[in-house]
Amino acid sequence: MIHHMKNVTASVRCRWPLRVRGVTLVELLIGLVVMAILLSLAVPSFQSTIAGNRVTSVTNDLVGALAAARSEAIRRQVRVTVCKSTNSTSCTTTGDWEQGWIIFTDTTRAAATASVDGGEQVLVASAAAPAGITIKGNASAVQFVSYAPDGQPKTMAGASWSGKLQVCSNNSNLSDDRRARLIDINTTGRVVTTTPTGIATNCSAPT
Numbered sequence: 001m002i003h004h005m006k007n008v009t010a011s012v013r014c015r016w017p018l019r020v021r022g023v024t025l026v027e028l029l030i031g032l033v034v035m036a037i038l039l040s041l042a043v044p045s046f047q048s049t050i051a052g053n054r055v056t057s058v059t060n061d062l063v064g065a066l067a068a069a070r071s072e073a074i075r076r077q078v079r080v081t082v083c084k085s086t087n088s089t090s091c092t093t094t095g096d097w098e099q100g101w102i103i104f105t106d107t108t109r110a111a112a113t114a115s116v117d118g119g120e121q122v123l124v125a126s127a128a129a130p131a132g133i134t135i136k137g138n139a140s141a142v143q144f145v146s147y148a149p150d151g152q153p154k155t156m157a158g159a160s161w162s163g164k165l166q167v168c169s170n171n172s173n174l175s176d177d178r179r180a181r182l183i184d185i186n187t188t189g190r191v192v193t194t195t196p197t198g199i200a201t202n203c204s205a206p207t
Helices: 002-015 025-076
Strands: 080-084 101-105 122-126 133-137 144-147 163-169 180-185 191-194
Touching: 025 080, 025 101, 025 122, 025 133, 025 144, 025 163, 025 180, 025 191
Parallel strands: none
Antiparallel strands: 080 101, 080 144, 101 122, 133 163, 163 180, 180 191
16 A cells, blocks of 8 residues: 555656746846837826816816806805906906816906905815816806806896806827817806817817
8 A cells, every 4th residue: 555655646746747947038028028018008098097087077176166156146145156266265367267266255246357355255265277177268258157146147247148168188198079078058057068079289268
């Protein structure tokens, strides 16, 4: 019996020889080349995903701000305005919306532009958008969107209003058909968001 087990052990050892083999320099170089090719294909796609997510996130923030302003105007029964802002406390008439914006109660309106006057309250302040993101308005929405107590957007003089805002990324990894979101506000206050096509990296303002 002992003799038979020795033979079995010897047989197993012969069938399963232990071999240790290293990686040659040529194999290592081939592996590095393959990895570099895969990374070159993956990095632009990854950057495109990040840029697209930023456009979506900023769009959602701005649409949420418009919805909140309209809701507060109806709830408080006072004019509530959203305007672009560089300091979180006052409106600005220069630059574009990516600088940031504020929502405030707008009970007095002495000019065609929006301004935070004495006794008016800033309800929400939003920081600047990430680098590479622009937010531009058409001729109506260059500086502000303002809601009357009935929830309808109005000019500072009280006339019916509609406008468009466009959130756009200048990232070259995004195609011209995917780099922007258009926020369209109609005269009733309804907001519709779409993805415009043919928007170049200069992110021109909507018309």
